[in-house]
Amino acid sequence: MPSTTPSSTPATNEALFARAQRVIPGGVNSPVRAFRAVGGTPRFIARADGAYMWDAEGKKYIDYIGSWGPMILGHGHPAVLDAVHKAAADGFSFGAPTEREIELAEAIIALVPSVEQVRLVSSGTEAGMSALRLARGYTGRNKIIKFEGCYHGHADALLVKAGSGLATFGHPTSAGVPADVVKHTLVLEYNNLAQLDEAFAAQGSEIACVMIEPIAGNMNFVRASVPFVKRLRELCTQHGALLIFDEVMTGFRVALGGAQSVYAKLIPGFKPDMSVFGKVIGGGMPLAAFGASREVMSRLAPLGPVYQAGTLSGNPVATACGLATLKEISRPGFYEALAAKTRSLVKGLEGAARDAGVPLVGDSEGGMFGFFFVAQPGDGLPQNYPSVMATDQARFNRFFHGMLDRGVYLAPALYEAGFVSAAHSADDIAATSRAAGDALRA
C-alpha cells in the first residue's frame, strides 16, 4: 500500500465508467446497469441510506430500484444492520450447517403454505436452475414451458424468448447456448389461454413443468390474468406437470405470502407446486431459495438422485440479513402501508402525466409497480411482452433521464418494474410526482 494517496479529487461518473470499461466488460457486472437501453452514463453509487442513494459526484437520488427489489426496508435499516454486524463477527462462512438456516427455512415455510421444505442457495439464477432440474428429476420428463418476457435467471435452458405470436420451440436469445440445450424449452405468450391449451393438448404427457413470473416484473409490470392462472393450475394437475411460481421478484414484495397469496384470494385453494425466491429474502445479501412439498423436495441430494449444492449456500451473514428483514416485514400493517404508498406513487405519476397531456397507465401490488407510456388516452395496461414493447420507448427514455436529472432514480429500461420501500416518505412520493410533471412538460 502506498503511504500517501494522490490528491483526492472526487471521481466523476464519467471517469469511473471509462476506468470500469477497461477492466470489466461494458464497465458493469450485470448488463442492465450499463444504461444501454436508455443511453447515457451509469451512476456509480457511493452509498445509500433509507430511500436515498448518492452517486460518486455526491448527487442524491430517491431510489425506486432498491437493488432491483431486495431493499424493501430501505437501505441500512438499523435492525438489519445490527444483525449483519453480529453475524459477521461470528464468522463469514463455515461450510457446515447453522441454526440460522433452520430459522430462515422455518420462517419461509410459515409464510408460504405451499412450501413444506426449502433449500437455500445464493442467487435467483441458481434457485431457478435448481428448481427446473428438480422438476425434471421428479417427473422424469424433459420438456418445460416458459413465457415470453419472463426472466428466470440466466441458466441455459431458461434463457429463451419466443418468436412473435405463435409458440415456437426454443431459439436461444443468448449466444453460447447450444440449440440442443433449449430444444426442450417451449416458449408461449403470456396470458394466452389458447396457446396454453394447445401446448398441453399436443404434448402434455411430456411436460415436466411450467415456470412463470405470476406478476411479471421483467417486462415492466404485467399480471397473469386470473383465468390464465386458473387454467395453468388445471392443466398442470391434469397432465402431471409441476407449476413453478418464480417469485424471486414478487416473493415478500407484493405481499408477505408472495404473489401466490394474491392469487389464492382470487382462486380458492390455489397453490403452485414449487416456488422460487430471492431478492427480498436476502435483504440485499446474496441469498435465494426454492421450495415445494416434502415429497418433491425429497428427490434432492442427499435424500434423492437430483444433485444440487453450494459452497456458500445458507451463508451465515446472508441468512442473518434475510431473517432480520423478514422479521421487520412480518409486522402487522407493513404491507398495507407499503401498498398504499406505492399506489399513491402510481396515482401521482398518472396525475402528472394527465396534467401534461401524456397518456400513461400504471399498476402496482404491494411494493412493486410499473407504468407505461401508451399510444393514446384510454389504452389499457399491456397484457404480454409484445404489447409492452409496443409502448413508447423514446418517451420512456426521455422521461428516465428527466427524472434522473431531477434526482429520481427509476429502473433504466422500460421493461423493468419499480420498487417502493418502507423508508420512502409521503414527501418523497410527492417530490417524485412533481419531478414527473416537470420532466413531462420539459
Ligand SMILES: *Cc1c(COP(=O)(O)O)cnc(C)c1O
Ligand atoms: C432477478 C430475477 C431472477 C434472477 O435472480 P438473480 O439473483 O439475479 O440471479 C430470477 N427470476 C426473477 C423473476 C427475477 O426477477
